[in-house]
Amino acid sequence: MRHTITVLVENEFGVLTRVAGLFSARGYNIESLNVAPIQDKTVSRMTIVTRGDERAIEQIKKQLNKLIPVIKVDDISHTVHLEREMLLVKVAASPESYNALLELADSFGAKVVDDHIDSHMILELTGKAQQLDEFLSRLSDFDVTAMTRTGPVGMRRDAKGFNLD
Template identity: 70%
Template sequence: MRHTITILVENEFGVLTRVAGLFSARGYNIETLNVAPLKDRTVSRMTLVTIGDERVIEQIKKQLNKLVPVIKVEDISHAVHLERGMLMVKVKVGPDSSDAVLEFAEKYDAKVVDDHIDSHMILEFTNTVDVLDTILSELEPFGIIEATRTGPLGMRRGSKGFTVD
């Protein structure tokens, strides 16, 4: 089963290597990983997606909690939470296809971040991972030049935050 794990870590040199090394040493795969500092720049938040049964995920959480720079770990997969990813895609356009690409972008509330109606457009989408997969499929007929995307960011719903206590 797919699990989304949020981790608060001290924002210091080598933390990402230590977390990735923990997974590598135990033969676990990181499907996606996003890291960014919080408002308190001494702390970063990681959102990590991995695959495993409950026993494996419990082991991962225990091992993560043993790492010195790790402050807090939570598997939000079974909690009511939101996940969003971002996709940037460069598509071919010409005078006869630019309107259709713009209509497509509007359908999914995309931002046009670079517009050259005689050659290409770069569109930015934010949505669930499944919807981003659908968007990529639906853009194929236009001609995808290049695409890049994040893994999902996750956050529990409700008024309580995942913060340093």
Template identity: 55%
Template sequence: MRHIISILVENEFGALSRIAGLFTARGYNIDSLTVAPTDDATLSRMTLVTQGDERIVEQILKQLNKLLDVVKVVDITEATHIERELMLVKVEAVSTESREEFKRLADIFDARVVDVTATTYTIEVIGRGSKLDAFLALLESSTPMEVVRSGVIGIARGDQLIEGSHEGLLR
């Protein structure tokens, strides 16, 4: 089963390496990983997606909690949550027909054309991974020139949260 794990870590040199090393040492795969600073300059938030049954994920959570840089770990998969991913797709758009088709697809998927040249369109799509996958599937006949995906970010809905400070980390 797919799990989205939110990790609040000290913004220190080597923290990402230690977390990735934990997965490598135990033979677990990371499907996606995003890292960004929080509103507290001393902390960063990692959103990690991995696969595993409940026993494996429980073991991962325990091992992550043992790392010195880790402040808080939460598996948000079972909680009501919001997840998003960003994708940029560059397509060849040389004919009027292809340009119109790409604009139509962008409208259908609530996407945006963010760059236009004489021969290409770059389209930004934001949403759940399944939405991004569906967009790519519709482009099959016109193979994208380039695809870049950000990886998943996620946040629990409601009052359950990981804050950007050491106090009141999880409510």
């Protein structure tokens, strides 16, 4: 089963390596990983997406909690939560394809972040993974020259925050 785990860690050298090493040592793949500081710049929030059965994920959570720079761990997979990804995609553009690209971007709510009518267009889309997948599928009619995705970031929908307590 797919799990989205959020982790608050001290924002210091080597933390990412230690967390990734914990997964690697147990033979688990990290499907996606996002890390960024929160309001308190001494703390970062990680969003880790992995797959495993409940027993294995419980073990991973326990091991994460034992790492010194880890402050808090939460598997939000079984809670009501939001997940979003961001996609940047570069598409070859020409005067002939330009309007069709704009229409497609508009229909998905994508933003044009770089625009050169005679060479390329860079589009940005934020949404659920399925929405990004559908957008990329529709872009297959065009010449996609580069793309990158963040992988999901997630947050519980309840009123309480996932902060330092």
